[in-house]
Amino acid sequence: MTATKISMPRSPVPDAVLAFADALPWPAMLLDGEGRVVHLNPAAAARAGGKLRGRPPLEQLFPEYGAALRGNEPWLGERETELTRETPLGPVHERLWLRPLSGGACLVVADETRMRELEATDAQTAxxxxxxxxxxxxxxxxxxxxxxxxxxxxxxxxxxxxxxxxxxxxxxxxxxxxxxxxxxxxxxxxxxxVGDAPRSRFAVDMVVEEALVVLRQDHRFAEIEISHRPDPESVVLGNPGQLQEVFFNLFINAMQAMQGRGRIAVVTRHPVPERVEVEVRDNGPGIPPEHLPRLFEPFFTTKPVGQGSGLGLSISNEIVHEHGGAIRVANHPEGGACFVIELPCVRGGHDDL
Ligand SMILES: Nc1ncnc2c1ncn2[C@@H]1O[C@H](COP(=O)(O)OP(=O)(O)OP(=O)(O)O)[C@@H](O)[C@H]1O
Ligand SMILES: [Mg+2]
CATH class of the missing domain: 1.10.287 (Helix Hairpins)
Known part of the structure; x- marks a missing residue:
């Protein structure tokens, strides 16, 4: 396939851009300022079923791409969007990259079907x-x-x-x-x-407070001093009951590590607008460094038979991951264990999903 010489109004596309587009293994095309296709690389020509004739509008040559990219104005701005096309061989997942060039734009289409399959297989294997x-x-x-x-x-x-x-x-x-x-x-x-519970938006501190109300009635916490510094902007999307279970697990572990006597400090913050963090710190003995990598393994416990099943942290980890977050753990330099629950922060949007 020879590169079609094109001249865009005012500013022609340099030969280097044409050569670069032609060398790409994915379909790539150049569009003029009106969204008409002025050049197809070999992979795009193969998708279009032949050589380019004239300057057809993108919608005419590739209706799905046209539909995916039009609508947002100015439509030739920098865009990245995903698309699923039904084909006789099954659905194809593609990612479209649109980048403005002087006098037009370049559109690159990457087929991510195989990558998605691999990701799904990986997740399934894990x-x-x-x-x-x-x-x-x-x-x-x-x-x-x-x-x-x-x-x-x-x-x-x-x-x-x-x-x-x-x-x-x-x-x-x-x-x-x-x-x-x-x-x-x-x-x-x-x-x-975990995973199939209904979700809603709520302030994460509401869940912490509700857990603390329950624990204040629990005689095992009678000599545990608990402080809580909330952050009203820390709103998350998820299942309050399941997240409460996570905090219960952390508070009970801390109480058990401190043998029923000590301090628990809970601090909520959002270090960046997209992320909420709830830190649960105790002043107990901390965690031996050799145990740290095993803490979230199911059935890992240092407690005597009948006092711990070793499932609390692994269930908590599963719940937090299902919420798109993560749990970090470390020993605090001043002593005690410090768990941090990270969750995506949400603002606005619907109450129930
Ligand atoms: N705050 C803490 N301080 C010190 N060690 C801790 C703390 N939290 C957890 N651990 C350690 O991590 C281990 C695993 O905790 P996990 O909650 O998963 O299980 P468990 O408490 O032993 O049993 P279960 O929660 O199922 O009753 C505990 O046995 C303990 O050794
Ligand atoms: Mg536990």
């Missing part, structure tokens, strides 16, 4: 891997108490004449192990619900 990991943890968590229940039942069956006290101890042991299994299964059902 999800399956974590599911497998999770399943191994669940089996481990459930099989220990089940084995304990089984041996206790065998002991009770083998000794029919046991005293009522021994029998009672045996049953209490069985009940404690059943409770362990129920706890794990309850927390796991929280896990599976």
């Amino acid at each position: 999800r399956l891997a974590s599911l497998g990991f999770m399943l191994a943890g669940v089996c481990h968590e459930v099989s220990n108490p089940l084995a304990a229940i089984y041996s206790m039942v065998q002991i009770l069956q083998a000794n029919p004449g046991l005293s009522p006290e021994t029998l009672e101890k045996g049953l209490a042991n069985i009940a404690a192990n059943v409770k362990r299994i129920l706890d794990v299964s309850k927390r796991l059902s929280d896990f599976s619900r």
